[in-house]
Amino acid sequence: MADFSWPAVLNPLMAGKDIDRATARRTMTAMMSGDASDAQIAAFxxxxxxxxxSVDEMTG
Incomplete structure (x- = not known):
């Protein structure tokens, strides 16, 4: 997950844009593996x- 960053996930969402399936998958992996703080999970x-x-965000 070297190219994963929370700003890269949260900034598009806060701007009303979808994230792609791969980003959604990396985000869920970070949250489920304990690599995300409570604040990061809440922000997401x-x-x-x-x-x-979006469908891609939910199926990622």
Whole structure:
């Protein structure tokens, strides 16, 4: 996950843009493996819910 960063995930979501399936998968992997803080998880959930989830984001 060398190319993964939270700003690269959160900035597009906060701008109302979708993230691709691979980014969604890396994000879920970070959250489920314990590599994400509670604040990062909360920020992701709020950002994606505020934007509205896409199919790729949910199936990533």
């Amino acid at each position: 959930i709020v950002a994606i819910r505020s934007k509205g989830e």
